[in-house]
Amino acid sequence: MSTVDNRLDMERPAKMPEPSLRGDIIDADRYISKDYYEKEWRRVWMRTWQIGGLSYHMPEPGDYVNTTLGRESILMVRQENGSVRAFFNVCQHRGARLTFADEGCATDGFTCPYHGWNWGTDGLLKAMPDADDFPGGSQLGKLGLIDMPCEEFAGFVWFNMDPNAIPLREALGSSGDEIEGYRMENMVRVLALTADANCNWKVITDNFNEGYHVQVLHPELAPYIETVFSECQFDLRENGTNSGWFPSHRPTASYKGDEPPADVAAMMEKWELNPADYQGNARMKQIRLDIQQQKRRIGPSKGYHHYAHLKDYQLTDYVIYNIFPNNVITVGPDGVQLLRPRPHPTDPQKCEFDHWYFVPHIDGVTTVPSPAGGPDLPFEDAPVDHFRYGEKTLGRTNDQDLSIAENQQLGFNSAGYQGANLTNQERRVQHFHDTLNDYIEGRK
Ligand code: FES
Ligand SMILES: [Fe+2]
Incomplete structure (x- = not known):
């Protein structure tokens, strides 16, 4: 790490x-x-791990999001136990796509539009016409959609088509640790x-x-x-x-002016700093640090509660x-x-x-x-x-x-x-x- x-x-x-x-x-x-x-x-x-959708778009069991990646369509479905599972959007009868909807709630699972096979939100075959008409007996509860690793992180549902994928956080490494601090799941x-x-x-x-x-x-x-x-x-x-x-939140190092440029001055005023107090290069370098301090000091009273979990540099x-x-x-x-x-x-x-x-x-x-x-x-x-x-x-x-x-x-x-x-x-x-x-x- x-x-x-x-x-x-x-x-x-x-x-x-x-x-x-x-x-x-x-x-x-x-x-x-x-x-x-x-x-x-x-x-x-x-x-590789891919972002499939947003966790808050699928809060309840049965809620699903359907995403495309290149030639693939992937269904991510909220389970009864609160976890999310991801399946290839492919009927295991003869290959039809189960749905073209971008998202929805599959209270009754997914019913294939071709011959009506019904797949539960857990991916298992739940119902079909003529269920006993198989040479080896009914496939109900036995046959399943093809699933793949699926995890939630930073407000996203992620999937990986490799059944042997390393866990998401291991793949993200130190970037995941830093992104986690922004608490995107609250955004x-x-x-x-x-x-x-x-x-x-x-x-x-x-x-x-x-x-x-x-x-x-x-x-x-x-x-x-x-x-x-x-x-x-x-x-x-x-x-x-x-x-x-x-x-x-400070002028770039190549900035030639003597006073803060308009964009920076506007940021300063928002955080109750007076641009006139920051004339010259050395003073202007200080602006970023002073805005950080101001955000710490008056951020909460202005409603910026999320600053509490950000590091100083993340404030600017x-x-x-x-x-x-x-x-x-x-x-x-x-x-x-x-x-x-x-x-x-x-x-x-x-x-x-x-x-x-x-x-x-x-x-x-x-x-x-x-x-x-x-x-x-x-x-x-x-x-x-x-x-x-x-x-x-x-x-x-x-x-x-x-x-x-x-x-x-x-x-x-x-x-x-x-x-x-x-x-x-x-x-x-x-x-x-x-x-x-x-x-x-x-x-x-
Ligand atoms: S292809 Fe899906 S039920 Fe036949
Ligand atoms: Fe660019």
């Missing part, structure tokens, strides 16, 4: 030891080839966008595995999120997972966890984003990109600023809005990222692309691809 440097522990995530990287070539095949896609399906997607998903994109899913995870592009592609973030890489911290974690820590900073292979979880003081590409059912040059936003309850707060821009979002569960990238906005930052993702996909189809040439600050990208190769080449 993590090597904790106690001097830094309250200021930033504990620094992980740096593993040495092989530096494998990041070739074009992995982004465009059908053969690679098939190998990846079997060796990566069938063997509400106030935004759920899904966009079809013309790029391989890894083009998107690569993008979230480096902050190098931020200064060029997202200059508007610089006033309040650190964009100078030497001021940030990047960690290569267990099982191909990475993280990046970005101090915030953003950390991005790239959980291998595709779950990108960005945590901030007042909300958590899931930024997740999922593979297309057949085409390696396409994917779906999910942008979900979770916020904690804050006393008296009925709307929250949207990370996708536009009007504030009501503090209530948001249904999924699915569209083609470009038809609607995913938020300025995501739109910027996806414009480059589709651009890069064109480049990967060119004979002129001969592998990436990475800077050191992009080593999380290399770590991801070295791990991917471990899976593809059978070392994991």
